[in-house]
Amino acid sequence: MACYQMGPNTHSIPMTLFRENRDRVMAELRKVPALEGKQALVVLQGGDNISLYDTDVDYVFRQESYFTYLFGVTEPGCYGTVDVTSGRATLYVPRLPAEYAVWMGPLLTPDDFKTKYEVDAVHYADEIDVKIGEENPSVLLTLCGPNSDSGLQAKPANFKGIEKFVVDSDILFPVIAECRVIKSPAEIEVLRYVARVSSDAHKQVMKKIRPGWHEYQGESEFLHHSYAVGGCRHVSYTCICGAGSNSAILHYGHAGSPNDRLIEDGDMCLFDMGANYGGYTSDITCSFPVNGKFSADQKLIYEAVLAARDAVCGSAKEGACWVEMHRLANRVMLEALKVGGLLQGEVEDMMAAGLNAIFQPHGLGHFLGLDVHDVGGYLAHCPERPAEPGVCRLRTARTLKAGMYLTIEPGCYFIAPLLEKAFADANLAKFLVREQIERFRNFGGVRIEDDVLITKTGIENFTLVPRTVDEIEAWMAR
Amino acid sequence: MACYQMGPNTHSIPMTLFRENRDRVMAELRKVPALEGKQALVVLQGGDNISLYDTDVDYVFRQESYFTYLFGVTEPGCYGTVDVTSGRATLYVPRLPAEYAVWMGPLLTPDDFKTKYEVDAVHYADEIDVKIGEENPSVLLTLCGPNSDSGLQAKPANFKGIEKFVVDSDILFPVIAECRVIKSPAEIEVLRYVARVSSDAHKQVMKKIRPGWHEYQGESEFLHHSYAVGGCRHVSYTCICGAGSNSAILHYGHAGSPNDRLIEDGDMCLFDMGANYGGYTSDITCSFPVNGKFSADQKLIYEAVLAARDAVCGSAKEGACWVEMHRLANRVMLEALKVGGLLQGEVEDMMAAGLNAIFQPHGLGHFLGLDVHDVGGYLAHCPERPAEPGVCRLRTARTLKAGMYLTIEPGCYFIAPLLEKAFADANLAKFLVREQIERFRNFGGVRIEDDVLITKTGIENFTLVPRTVDEIEAWMAR
Numbered sequence: 001m002a003c004y005q006m007g008p009n010t011h012s013i014p015m016t017l018f019r020e021n022r023d024r025v026m027a028e029l030r031k032v033p034a035l036e037g038k039q040a041l042v043v044l045q046g047g048d049n050i051s052l053y054d055t056d057v058d059y060v061f062r063q064e065s066y067f068t069y070l071f072g073v074t075e076p077g078c079y080g081t082v083d084v085t086s087g088r089a090t091l092y093v094p095r096l097p098a099e100y101a102v103w104m105g106p107l108l109t110p111d112d113f114k115t116k117y118e119v120d121a122v123h124y125a126d127e128i129d130v131k132i133g134e135e136n137p138s139v140l141l142t143l144c145g146p147n148s149d150s151g152l153q154a155k156p157a158n159f160k161g162i163e164k165f166v167v168d169s170d171i172l173f174p175v176i177a178e179c180r181v182i183k184s185p186a187e188i189e190v191l192r193y194v195a196r197v198s199s200d201a202h203k204q205v206m207k208k209i210r211p212g213w214h215e216y217q218g219e220s221e222f223l224h225h226s227y228a229v230g231g232c233r234h235v236s237y238t239c240i241c242g243a244g245s246n247s248a249i250l251h252y253g254h255a256g257s258p259n260d261r262l263i264e265d266g267d268m269c270l271f272d273m274g275a276n277y278g279g280y281t282s283d284i285t286c287s288f289p290v291n292g293k294f295s296a297d298q299k300l301i302y303e304a305v306l307a308a309r310d311a312v313c314g315s316a317k318e319g320a321c322w323v324e325m326h327r328l329a330n331r332v333m334l335e336a337l338k339v340g341g342l343l344q345g346e347v348e349d350m351m352a353a354g355l356n357a358i359f360q361p362h363g364l365g366h367f368l369g370l371d372v373h374d375v376g377g378y379l380a381h382c383p384e385r386p387a388e389p390g391v392c393r394l395r396t397a398r399t400l401k402a403g404m405y406l407t408i409e410p411g412c413y414f415i416a417p418l419l420e421k422a423f424a425d426a427n428l429a430k431f432l433v434r435e436q437i438e439r440f441r442n443f444g445g446v447r448i449e450d451d452v453l454i455t456k457t458g459i460e461n462f463t464l465v466p467r468t469v470d471e472i473e474a475w476m477a478r
Numbered sequence: 479m480a481c482y483q484m485g486p487n488t489h490s491i492p493m494t495l496f497r498e499n500r501d502r503v504m505a506e507l508r509k510v511p512a513l514e515g516k517q518a519l520v521v522l523q524g525g526d527n528i529s530l531y532d533t534d535v536d537y538v539f540r541q542e543s544y545f546t547y548l549f550g551v552t553e554p555g556c557y558g559t560v561d562v563t564s565g566r567a568t569l570y571v572p573r574l575p576a577e578y579a580v581w582m583g584p585l586l587t588p589d590d591f592k593t594k595y596e597v598d599a600v601h602y603a604d605e606i607d608v609k610i611g612e613e614n615p616s617v618l619l620t621l622c623g624p625n626s627d628s629g630l631q632a633k634p635a636n637f638k639g640i641e642k643f644v645v646d647s648d649i650l651f652p653v654i655a656e657c658r659v660i661k662s663p664a665e666i667e668v669l670r671y672v673a674r675v676s677s678d679a680h681k682q683v684m685k686k687i688r689p690g691w692h693e694y695q696g697e698s699e700f701l702h703h704s705y706a707v708g709g710c711r712h713v714s715y716t717c718i719c720g721a722g723s724n725s726a727i728l729h730y731g732h733a734g735s736p737n738d739r740l741i742e743d744g745d746m747c748l749f750d751m752g753a754n755y756g757g758y759t760s761d762i763t764c765s766f767p768v769n770g771k772f773s774a775d776q777k778l779i780y781e782a783v784l785a786a787r788d789a790v791c792g793s794a795k796e797g798a799c800w801v802e803m804h805r806l807a808n809r810v811m812l813e814a815l816k817v818g819g820l821l822q823g824e825v826e827d828m829m830a831a832g833l834n835a836i837f838q839p840h841g842l843g844h845f846l847g848l849d850v851h852d853v854g855g856y857l858a859h860c861p862e863r864p865a866e867p868g869v870c871r872l873r874t875a876r877t878l879k880a881g882m883y884l885t886i887e888p889g890c891y892f893i894a895p896l897l898e899k900a901f902a903d904a905n906l907a908k909f910l911v912r913e914q915i916e917r918f919r920n921f922g923g924v925r926i927e928d929d930v931l932i933t934k935t936g937i938e939n940f941t942l943v944p945r946t947v948d949e950i951e952a953w954m955a956r
Binding site for chain 2: 058062105216237254
């Protein structure tokens with residue numbers, strides 16, 4: 001049985017996973033009235049190598065996610081087709097000059113690709129128009145539609161000769177995106193694996209870190225453990241390794257702020273890092289004091305966020321509304337901040353005024369799968385994006401279903417421009433106990449992020465890291 | 479003094495390095511007859527973020543090399559101008575919405591950029607046409623020209639309103655490319671640093687590796703040491719970690735063959751890996767037996783390549799012809815293979831027949847700097863690409879000058895399709911002792927790659943790794 005695997009200690013992804021994905025998508029397409037009586041052929045185009053500017057160095061190739069979903073192919077320059085009626089899958093691979101073997105090793109033949117990916121046929125990409133023509137399809141279904149996180153469009157397949165065919169680029173997108181929302185049993189095992197690898201890598205960082213490290217040394221430790229132990233060559237997004245006040249910078253770690261700060265004794269660390277295995281993602285945040293011991297203030301904020309996380313983990317299940325989960329997390333966190341003396345007044349009034357979005361400007365969580373912000377959040381049949389502060393940042397407003405896989409990631413941050421805004425707004429300022437909050441000016445922030453599978457009765461949490469204050473202190477003291 | 483640095487144990491790159499680069503380029507431009515009496519303004523456009531397909535995940539940003547050369551700027555979305563007459567440098571930076579501070583941290587003001595990069599002025603990129611207009615230049619010099627390794631073109635700067643100016647895109651390219659060929663004292667110190675970091679990382683891999691590892695675990699160890707110890711977030715190219723027969727695959731490690739093979743006792747390893755610091759590259763190959771002890775056959779091939787490397791290291795200096803260095807390396811290697819009993823006949827006859835390119839199909843080495851295959855190899859004033867087998871793969875045919883920085887990387891490989899070709903060609907087959915060569919069918923290959931600075935009297939080798947058989951065995955036995 002063909003599979004993707006990075007050695008015997010890593011997870012084996014069977015090629016049947018991708019066949020099952022194709023079968024699900026085709027089954028849904030066969031229900032589409034517009035395709036009745038048609039001989040429809042799905043056509044996807046995989047990614048190509050990207051060079052670093054005008055040089056002959058390429059970025060390490062990463063496959064496009066929809067193409068991975070249907071075919072699991074790791075090489076650039078391919079196309080894939082699936083016959084909607086029969087489910088017959090065909091790959092089209094680049095025809096490489098024979099002398100490439102000197103540089104790339106023995107070139108795979110079409111038969112090698114057929115065995116490697118367990119598809120029904122393989123041809124060269126330069127004959128795709130002829131070979132598709134021989135199947136005489138009445139319509140080609142290509143992929144076009146908006147990514148609701150980036151605002152960018154999926155790029156529909158294109159090849160020389162496509163103009164000879166009838167092409168529909170509307171039907172496929174919502175169907176395949178919706179299929180990706182509900183994870184299959186085989187996908188769940190991959191996601192479980194990559195969440196475990198990432199959890200172990202986070203634990204490794206927490207065990208080794210100490211004051212005097214630079215933030216990027218934590219990033220490097222994570223990358224190394226994920227790759228050398230877990231076989232994960234890539235991460236799902238740029239590692240966010242903020243210490244001290246940097247922990248309140250939500251997308252810290254970018255090229256302008258490359259995790260390059262010294263971590264000092266007394267700093268909180270907020271490390272948001274997730275490995276990627278075979279295209280499947282994880283997205284985990286651990287927050288902890290670099291010296292392994294929470295101060296009273298650190299404990300106060302941490303436990304406010306932990307209470308929010310625990311409340312959501314205890315309530316999320318099939319049928320629950322994700323928007324309500326966000327509100328629940330925010331209410332619990334505000335309540336804890338009130339008990340801690342930072343806020344005053346009624347929590348419901350704070351929520352109505354939008355104070356929650358001052359302390360947690362981002363959404364509670366998002367779908368996770370082949371993309372770290374996975375597709376299907378705002379498809380046409382889904383509830384629209386809410387308008388309330390904070391809640392409006394949610395990447396989906398859907399009702400939960402078993403098989404959905406999401407992050408639960410409440411956070412509490414002291415972000416200077418947002419605090420200024422709140423102090424300047426009488427409707428918000430009245431809740432703030434200024435002399436208490438001033439103490440947290442340079443605190444940074446705390447986020448706790450788990451990757452969880454929704455079930456009929458609750459959740460299954462794939463993130464296995466120390467979470468309570470006691471657990472973290474005990475782990476870091478080892 | 480402003481600098482780029484990833485913590486106190488890493489190299490400090492002073493911003494004066496980039497000012498000196500600008501000064502050198504402007505001094506050369508002032509000699510260009512076509513610019514006499516003109517008020518010329520160099521305009522470069524830096525790189526932009528690249529998203530992973532249609533998602534909201536970006537690749538970690540890496541700056542375009544010419545832009546780094548003149549400005550050292552690490553942020554995306556910038557332009558830079560330099561007045562040819564005065565040398566006055568201006569940066570144009572993106573105007574980011576205030577709310578980005580929540581996600582990216584405190585936004586740098588133009589004054590912050592001015593301090594960070596020690597330029598004369600900073601404006602927002604959306605006013606570049608107006609601000610350039612105020613300088614009233616008679617011509618804008620943009621960058622356009624071919625990369626002789628990739629065949630791609632440098633992308634000339636473009637902005638709204640550029641059509642109001644006279645633009646020349648021919649003059650700048652050969653001048654700036656030629657400047658990049660000769661490294662400045664400050665650049666040499668960066669290159670020395672990144673070669674040392676890479677050397678240490680290679681040594682770390684050689685110390686830890688053992689049979690039973692997968693190739694990618696060596697890659698991961700290298701990446702981790704380069705980053706955690708050396709502050710190098712990037713490598714200069716995808717790591718090539720071939721073991722056993724994979725060591726004869728020149729560009730092994732790509733997405734189709736991601737360093738995923740088990741390394742078995744008795745395998746040779748060929749690990750070609752180079753860290754990148756502040757944009758400056760290294761490119762080092764170590765070849766060694768995974769079990770730390772050379773077999774007689776491994777020693778034979780290794781020492782043939784080492785002899786070639788030693789010969790070139792002893793001969794390269796200002797005034798030497800690089801093409802001759804390639805031929806020298808190949809002759810020495812063929813002689814050693816003859817002594818070892820694999821070849822018969824006269825080495826000069828083998829060279830005339832092109833047998834050298836069967837065992838070493840690639841060039842002896844290449845310029846190295848901000849690109850791993852650095853620019854300037856085949857500019858208009860340089861000798862043309864030679865036609866001989868093997869020699870034709872050289873990335874430059876120039877006469878060496880002090881300040882040039884190159885790899886010296888002879889190799890000897892047993893590549894099935896090339897051996898077949900040689901056995902089938904009477905002009906080549908007559909030199910081959912078939913029964914001896916058959917023994918090496920699955921041997922793979924050996925490459926020894928150093929990064930060296932050319933001086934008036936010889937070379938300075940920045941690569942500090944065990945190189946002789948005895949040194950390697952002693953190091954790996956520790």
